[in-house]
Amino acid sequence: MTTPNPLADPVIEVEHLDFFYGTSQALFDLNMVFPRRQVTALIGPSGCGKSTFLRCINRMNDLVDISRMEGSIRIDDTEINSGDLDVIELRRRVGMVFQKSNPFPKSIYENVIYGLRIAGINDKKILDETVERSLKGAGLWDEVKDRLQDSALGMSGGQMQRLCIARAIAVNPEVILMDEPCSALDPKSTARVEDLIKELRDDYTIIIVTHNMQQAARVSDYTAFFFEGVLVEYGKTGDLFMKPKNKQTEDYITGRFG
Numbered sequence: 218m219t220t221p222n223p224l225a226d227p228v229i230e231v232e233h234l235d236f237f238y239g240t241s242q243a244l245f246d247l248n249m250v251f252p253r254r255q256v257t258a259l260i261g262p263s264g265c266g267k268s269t270f271l272r273c274i275n276r277m278n279d280l281v282d283i284s285r286m287e288g289s290i291r292i293d294d295t296e297i298n299s300g301d302l303d304v305i306e307l308r309r310r311v312g313m314v315f316q317k318s319n320p321f322p323k324s325i326y327e328n329v330i331y332g333l334r335i336a337g338i339n340d341k342k343i344l345d346e347t348v349e350r351s352l353k354g355a356g357l358w359d360e361v362k363d364r365l366q367d368s369a370l371g372m373s374g375g376q377m378q379r380l381c382i383a384r385a386i387a388v389n390p391e392v393i394l395m396d397e398p399c400s401a402l403d404p405k406s407t408a409r410v411e412d413l414i415k416e417l418r419d420d421y422t423i424i425i426v427t428h429n430m431q432q433a434a435r436v437s438d439y440t441a442f443f444f445e446g447v448l449v450e451y452g453k454t455g456d457l458f459m460k461p462k463n464k465q466t467e468d469y470i471t472g473r474f475g
């Protein structure tokens with residue numbers, strides 16, 4: 218088991234995880250834990266399996282017919298690689314924010330409470346409170362509080378991405394997965410989302426895939442370097458960037474490949 222800090226309180230424990238697309242193996246014997254209320258960055262060259270691994274954690278790969286996962290991922294002692302798992306409940310506990318923001322063609326208000334509506338919650342007081350809490354949590358409340366009934370599609374790209382973060386936190390998840398959440402944003406919007414990630418760490422465990430090593434260094438507490446489906450090195454972000462133990466990690470973070 219590769220543990221960056223044995224004293225850290227683990228929320229996710231991954232053991233002997235293998236992942237296949239048909240006969241092609243994408244992840245090889247991953248063993249790692251994710252500490253609670255910390256930000257962990259997954260880095261590595263294109264195709265090394267970062268997104269595949271992220272999508273294992275909320276079983277999004279179930280949507281790929283030819284996929285197969287072996288091994289164990291426990292989230293607070295719930296085994297998620299199990300046939301009888303309630304996948305809807307898992308995705309409430311493990312929210313996800315994608316590379317490209319994906320607001321629904323609905324009002325800002327309805328976007329935020331989408332998960333609550335699905336769960337059959339229609340009490341206006343609860344919905345109003347959730348909208349305010351979530352938009353405040355996503356640093357968006359002041360910008361949109363006077364136009365909650367406007368279409369979300371009229372927002373800027375950076376606002377839409379923060380709206381997707383508000384939608385993720387509306388259902389009180391434990392973990393938020395972010396798959397290159399800033400790659401479609403301009404530098405100013407990127408800085409706002411990065412600040413937000415640092416604030417969200419007080420309440421949520423965040424796992425972020427990023428191609429941008431400066432971003433990993435800025436926002437994360439821990440960093441995991443993947444290469445060809447293998448976890449090569451995992452540790453405190455400062456240590457991994459300043460004194461990598463592995464030659465491949467060093468070559469990657471110094472820009473020699475990838």
Ligand SMILES: Nc1ncnc2c1ncn2[C@@H]1O[C@H](COP(=O)(O)OP(=O)(O)OP(=O)(O)O)[C@@H](O)[C@H]1O
Pocket residue numbers: 238243261262263264265266267268269270281428
């Ligand atoms: N739906 C799929 N079907 C078949 N193979 C896939 C599928 N998705 C990904 N793969 C393969 O799995 C491997 C890992 O891909 P993955 O997207 O997880 O890597 P990544 O590190 O996130 O890459 P990138 O940084 O380019 O997004 C690659 O060889 C990729 O071609």
